[in-house]
Amino acid sequence: MSEDIVIGAGVYGVLVAWALARRGREVRVLEARNIASGASGGPGRRGVRANGRDLRELALMTQAPKAWLALDEDLGAHHFYERTGHLLLLEREQDLASAHARVQMQQSQGIDCRLLAAQDCSRIQPGLTENVSAAIYCDNDGVCDHDGFTRAVARRAEESGAIIEENVPVARIEVDGQMATSVLTSDGRSIDVGGNLFLFANSGTAALVESSFGLKLPIWNTCLQVMITEPTPHIAIKTLIGHAHRTVSIKSHAGDRVMISGGWPGNWDEASQQGRVLSESISGNLAEAAAVLPSLNGIEIDQTNAGHLEAMCVDDIPVIDRLPDCRNGFFAAGWSGHGWAIAPAVVDLIVHWAEHDYPPALLAPFSLQRFGVSVLPDQ
Template sequence: MKGSHPMSSTTQASEVVIVGGGIYGTSLAYQLASAGRSVTLLEAGEIASGASGGPGERGVRANGRDFRELPVCALSLELWKHYQETFEGGVGYRRIGGIKVFDVPYGHREHEVRGRMEAMAAAQSSLGAPSEIWSREETLSREPELASGIIGAVHCPNDGVGDHTFATRQFAREAAKAGATIRTGAKVVEILHARGAATGVKLASGEVVPVGDKLVVVANAGAQDLLKPIFRPHEFSPVWNLMPQMLYVTNPLNKTVNHLLSHAHRRLAVKQIPDGTLMLSGGAHVAHTPDGLWKGSLSALTQNITDAIMTFPFIDSSSFLKADASRVETVAADVIPLIGQTEALSNTLYGYAWSGHGFAISLGFTKLFTDWILTGTKPEALEPFSPARFHQPAAALATSVVSRAA
């Protein structure tokens, strides 16, 4: 059987082998090593060289999330706060609060927009993300540079921002201190298995790294290709890759953006990073070549900056600094992650398709992965993220139709 090769390494097997050195892999390695498990993490490049790295900061938010993610997000936000307070040097997390601002777009009705605000705040609060509605006056008093057309906002006080590169490297450092083996330049090209379990992984160098108890694949953009020989047809999920564009502009008027901010009707996120620079994201994405090189997009840049100026008019006085779209992100069809256990290999778990917003929820997911590995029982909170969601409804309907026909 393909993949069932004998071991070619005499290395002692770690109990858990993790593939992927982003925020998921490093925080999972830390949590498992802290719980006393022997762990080896394998990263193809350098730590934080993929979607978990890059300049600026990432949003750490519950506001505006898919409701299925909110219970995990609530756990994650508490863990961000915990590790910021307990790690030496922190994890680069700042709890500054987040707001989603609302206006009344052309053709819409104000009562509908306000109804959406109220429903969103109520649902988020009930699912673990305390949320409150700010009136126009409250919103402008806290963010006085906003455009006058804003009618209000939904505020999540527990939201914030984080230095994603720094955080990922901090978790790798703490994982190593806790006893984990962190290997960079170790590209995994094949999962080896026998008798229904992963026995090792083969590296591009030809080396085989043996697997003891569990193999966990959290390599995001590379995960589905690596799992392809193992997956059964119904385990595949509809995903695609994109390259989000982050823009950086000056702040010559020395204005302040006090919160992590997004807009209900525009593809926009605004952050002010500690040096005062403004970071604009959430807009259109850019192209990438077959070689994995990114190509800038003036139309995407223009759209994002226009949305930013319509939200914060003072940004029109800014100068453009740079664009960065060098990090590949994998997105699922319904824009929430894919998490599961392979049917063919009972000891192989995976998580990928973080869909461009996985940094914020990473610590909640890896805590649940840790519980799963330590107890042997899959946490119920992970069920909404199973790839079965793309197949079970159709199967249930087919069974129902057959039953009625009989």
């Protein structure tokens, strides 16, 4: 049988490998480093939220809570996904009109959400600053232990017959007659693509697309900071917390700790392939968190991390398309810091695309055509 090749063992790579292997296909995953060593790994949990999401991604989120619960069930006893709800807090008068419009827009897309007055916000999350005037609340949103989930899916993919090779960086994709025919690894191996090729290398995607096809994608890499506090038994985080104008996200972690993040940058060293946190990002992120939950003022931080690269895209949504001049090649990257939540929906649609050789309408907003690039002349 023809072997499908997947590049990258983050959540996208392992989910597609599991889906293909479950369909009885031969599948080989080539991972430059280790499973979950990229954005799908590291400490804390990832937000799974529709609330506040870019309009073009909302349709992908309508089925997300169900899809995450079903995947969690499939993985067995250990639950990685938790439905917590999401509060998108507002403090400024000028944000109220746009919040009304957002609620209406999200509801029209099938997202169950509502605008809450300040006292209702405090019922959901006690201890909020008095400056909170309202919030958009989405009951169905939640969080996921991304690292554990990615590793568990990888194990399931292998149990279903997929082969996952670690420490195998792919250096080039070879194409002949509108078909990806093989991949060359950096240690000089040539591996045939007998079926389809799925490029899910996230931070490695732009370089591979440029070196193989001469196409420069409008994406770049950044490392994002995460902090975990010391145990804080006096602070209970009841929901996923975000903010309309502050750069902050707050989650509960391991029962009695708080995870503080939201998009503050670290510094990536290309030579060592390591990310390090920046003191100004730590203080900035802490100040924003304490502005939302004053009891976080002076909190002790146990762990900081900026070791996981994410690819960002110029218009803040991913690029999902065929590889240039490849009928059997697909890629997705540039998640812009929010690619986790939509992973099950995107993977289902890409697998469907590969099986039926027809691009799903729901993925149309993410095509390269929005940048004036056509990857197949007769597409």
